[in-house]
Amino acid sequence: MITAKQRAFLRGLANGIPAVLQIGKEGVNENIIQNLAQALEARELVKVSVLETSPVSSKEAVALALAAIPGCEPVQVIGRRFVVYKRNLKEPKLVLNG
Numbered sequence: 519m520i521t522a523k524q525r526a527f528l529r530g531l532a533n534g535i536p537a538v539l540q541i542g543k544e545g546v547n548e549n550i551i552q553n554l555a556q557a558l559e560a561r562e563l564v565k566v567s568v569l570e571t572s573p574v575s576s577k578e579a580v581a582l583a584l585a586a587i588p589g590c591e592p593v594q595v596i597g598r599r600f601v602v603y604k605r606n607l608k609e610p611k612l613v614l615n616g
Contacts (some may be wrong), residue, residue: 520603524614528563528593531612532601537567545573546582548577555587558604562611568598576600 520528538557539594557564566583568576580600583592593601605612 520593520614527595527614528603528612532565535563535565535592537565537566537599539566541568541572541574542588543569543571543573544556546579551583551586554583554602558587558602559606562606563593563601563603565599565601568600570598575610579583597607 538561539550539553544550554564554566566579568574568579572579574582576595576598577600578596580592580602582600584592587604590602590604593603595601601611605614
């Protein structure tokens with residue numbers, strides 16, 4: 519569980535990164551979950567864009583992703599974009615204080 523200060527720090531970092539994944543007309547499926555898990559393992563902080571053709575809203579996509587990936591934390595949801603964080607236990611890339 520990340521604190522409010524850590525979430526604010528991660529939001530600041532996420533501001534400058536592009537969306538790595540896009541959720542389209544297929545919605546959140548197994549392929550999206552696998553790609554998100556791989557991206558989280560490699561980067562720890564991932565921004566995802568939900569296209570207008572998607573049958574799910576960004577909040578629903580966040581809920582489905584969090585349920586499928588243990589340890590995944592929501593950082594921010596703005597419009598059709600959301601940011602999630604999962605600490606890499608083997609090789610941490612981001613240091614969260616507090």
